[in-house]
Amino acid sequence: MPKVVIDGKEIEVAAGTTILQAALSEGSEIPHYCWHEGLSVAGNCRMCLVEVEKAPKLVIGCYTPVADGMVVHTQSEKVKQARAAMMEFFLINHPLDCPICDQAGECKLQDYAVEHGTGVSRYTEPKLALNKAVDIGRHVMLDQERCIQCSRCIRFCDEITKTGELAFFQRGERSQIGIVPGRRLDNAYSGNVVDLCPVGALTLKEFRFQTRVWYLKNTPTVCAGCSRGCNVVVGVGQQQTLMTTRGQMDDRVKRIVARSNEAVNGPWICDEGRLSYQPGAAAKRLDAAESPAGTACDWDAAIEKAAGLLKAAAAKGALAIVASPRLTTEDLFAWRKLAQGLGGATFAVRRLVRGEDDRLLLRADKGANATGAEWLLGDTAESAVLDKAARGEVQALLVLGDNLDPADTLALDPGVRARIGAIVFAGAFVSGTAESATVLLPTTAWAEEDGTIVNFEGRIQRVRRARTPWGESRPGWKVAAELAQAAGAAILPWTRFEQVLDALAAEVAPYAGLDADAIGLLGTAPASAGAGA
Numbered sequence: 232m233p234k235v236v237i238d239g240k241e242i243e244v245a246a247g248t249t250i251l252q253a254a255l256s257e258g259s260e261i262p263h264y265c266w267h268e269g270l271s272v273a274g275n276c277r278m279c280l281v282e283v284e285k286a287p288k289l290v291i292g293c294y295t296p297v298a299d300g301m302v303v304h305t306q307s308e309k310v311k312q313a314r315a316a317m318m319e320f321f322l323i324n325h326p327l328d329c330p331i332c333d334q335a336g337e338c339k340l341q342d343y344a345v346e347h348g349t350g351v352s353r354y355t356e357p358k359l360a361l362n363k364a365v366d367i368g369r370h371v372m373l374d375q376e377r378c379i380q381c382s383r384c385i386r387f388c389d390e391i392t393k394t395g396e397l398a399f400f401q402r403g404e405r406s407q408i409g410i411v412p413g414r415r416l417d418n419a420y421s422g423n424v425v426d427l428c429p430v431g432a433l434t435l436k437e438f439r440f441q442t443r444v445w446y447l448k449n450t451p452t453v454c455a456g457c458s459r460g461c462n463v464v465v466g467v468g469q470q471q472t473l474m475t476t477r478g479q480m481d482d483r484v485k486r487i488v489a490r491s492n493e494a495v496n497g498p499w500i501c502d503e504g505r506l507s508y509q510p511g512a513a514a515k516r517l518d519a520a521e522s523p524a525g526t527a528c529d530w531d532a533a534i535e536k537a538a539g540l541l542k543a544a545a546a547k548g549a550l551a552i553v554a555s556p557r558l559t560t561e562d563l564f565a566w567r568k569l570a571q572g573l574g575g576a577t578f579a580v581r582r583l584v585r586g587e588d589d590r591l592l593l594r595a596d597k598g599a600n601a602t603g604a605e606w607l608l609g610d611t612a613e614s615a616v617l618d619k620a621a622r623g624e625v626q627a628l629l630v631l632g633d634n635l636d637p638a639d640t641l642a643l644d645p646g647v648r649a650r651i652g653a654i655v656f657a658g659a660f661v662s663g664t665a666e667s668a669t670v671l672l673p674t675t676a677w678a679e680e681d682g683t684i685v686n687f688e689g690r691i692q693r694v695r696r697a698r699t700p701w702g703e704s705r706p707g708w709k710v711a712a713e714l715a716q717a718a719g720a721a722i723l724p725w726t727r728f729e730q731v732l733d734a735l736a737a738e739v740a741p742y743a744g745l746d747a748d749a750i751g752l753l754g755t756a757p758a759s760a761g762a763g764a
C-alpha cells in the first residue's frame with residue numbers, strides 16, 4: 232500500500248486513493264465543491280488544489296491518486312494564494328443574499344469565503360442576473376444565480392437516478408444550470424440534489440423559510456419508511472418564541488436529511504422518507520387514553536381496564552395480538568413478555584407490502600422492522616388471527632401500532648368485530664381500529680422514542696428520540712410493562728430503553744452481546760434472518 236506524506240504526516244492508504252480522500256481519511260480537510268463521495272469525479276471547481284513536491288504546478292486533490300513516497304502540502308503559501316483566487320472567482324457573480332438564503336449556516340461558499348477568501352473583490356462590473364426561485368420540480372426550487380457550477384446535481388441525475396433532468400446551458404461566462412426543456416425534476420430521489428448542492432442554488436420547497444439551520448436540534452437516526460432502514464438526521468425546531476397551541480415549545484420535525492452509511496443507503500434517501508414528517512403524510516395523532524374510544528379516561532384507569540380485559544381473555548386461551556412490523560424490537564419484546572406473563576396469546580404480525588422494490592433504495596416491504604418482528608414473533612399472518620376472531624374464538628384483541636386497514640390487509644368486518652369481546656388499541660394514530668376500540672392507549676411514534684429496528688438484510692440499527700412524545704403517549708415497552716404490572720403478570724421493571732435492550736440481548740440470539748454503544752451510529756453487520764429467539 233502506498234505511503235504518502237501530507238503536511239508532514241505519513242499515512243498509508245489503499246492504492247488508487249486520491250489525495251483528497253487520503254487527507255479526509257486522516258481527518259484533515261481540503262476545501263472542495265465538485266467532489267462528492269457518491270458521484271464520479273468532475274474536477275471542475277479547482278478548489279482542492281494542493282502542492283505536490285516535484286510536480287511542476289499545483290494539482291487537484293480530488294482527481295490525483297497518491298503514489299508511494301508522494302509529499303503533499305495543503306497549507307503552503309502557493310496553495311493559499313490559489314484558494315483565495317478561486318474564492319474571488321466564485322464570488323464574481325454569486326449574489327451576496329446570505330441574509331435571505333436558506334443555505335446560510337451550512338453554505339460551503341460562506342464557510343470557505345471566511346476560511347480561504349481575501350474578503351475583497353476587485354470586480355467592478357455588474358453581476359450576472361439570472362432567474363430566482365424557479366420551480367423545477369415537486370419538491371425543489373432553483374435560484375440560478377447562486378449556482379457555482381460544480382455539476383454535482385447534474386451528475387446525481389445522470390449517474391444515480393439515471394433520469395437526466397438537469398444540465399448546463401450556454402458557455403463560458405454565460406453558462407448556467409437549468410432543467411432540460413419540457414422536463415421536471417420529479418424523480419423519487421429529487422431531494423438529494425438539495426443535500427448535495429454546496430450553495431443555496433437548490434432548496435427544498437418544504438423546508439424553505441421554515442427555520443434557520445442553527446435553530447435545529449439534529450438527531451442521527453434511521454428512517455422507518457420501509458425495510459431498507461436508511462440512515463438520516465432529523466432536525467427539530469428549537470425556537471422558544473414559537474409556541475404551539477398546546478403551550479409547548481415548538482419542537483416539531485422541520486426536516487430530514489440523508490446520513491451516509493455505505494452499508495445501507497450510501498449518502499442518499501428517497502423523497503418519501505425525507506418528507507414522511509409532513510402533515511398529511513400521517514394521520515391525526517391520539518392524544519390521551521380513552522375508554523371506550525371517544526371517551527376521555529384517566530391513564531391509570533385505562534391501564535387497569537385494559538389489563539383486566541387481557542387477563543380474563545388469556546385465562547380462557549382467547550387472547551389474540553396483532554403487532555405492527557414497524558414497532559421497535561424493544562416494543563415487540565415487551566409485548567411478547569406481557570403475553571407470556573398473562574399465560575399466552577396468539578400472536579400475528581401485520582404485513583405491509585405495497586408495490587415492488589425499486590432499483591435504488593425503496594423497498595416494497597414498508598415494515599421497517601419486519602425482520603425483527605419475525606425473529607421475535609415468527610411469521611403468523613394477521614389473517615390467521617382474524618379467522619380465529621371470525622370463529623368467535625377471540626375474547627380480547629390487542630392491536631399494536633397500526634390500524635387493521637383494508638388497504639393493507641383484511642378489513643375488520645363488522646360481523647367479526649361483533650364477535651370479539653374487546654379491542655385494546657395501543658398505537659399513535661387515529662384509525663378505524665382505534666375508533667372501534669374498547670380501550671385506547673396512545674403510544675409514541677417514530678422520532679419520539681429510542682429503540683432498535685432490524686432492516687431487511689438483518690442489520691440492527693438504532694432509532695433515536697428526536698422530539699418530545701405527543702400528548703400522553705408513552706413508548707410501547709413502557710405501556711406493556713404497566714399493563715403487566717396491573718395484571719399481576721411478571722413485573723417488568725423497566726424505565727429506560729437500555730434496560731429493555733439488555734433483557735432482549737440476554738434472550739434473543741441475534742441481539743446477543745449488543746448494547747446501545749455496540750450498535751453505534753451505523754448499526755451492526757447483518758445477523759442471519761431467522762436466527763430466532
Ligand code: SF4
Pocket residue numbers: 377378379380381382383384385408427428429430432433
Ligand atoms: S445547482 Fe448546486 S449542485 Fe447544481 S451545479 Fe449549481 S452549485 Fe452545483
Ligand code: SF4
Pocket residue numbers: 454455456457458459460461496500501502503504505592593594
Ligand atoms: S428508502 Fe425506505 S428507509 Fe430509505 S428513506 Fe426511503 S422510505 Fe426511508
Ligand code: FES
Pocket residue numbers: 262263264265266273274275276277278279280291292293294
Ligand atoms: S473538488 Fe477537486 S476540482 Fe472540485
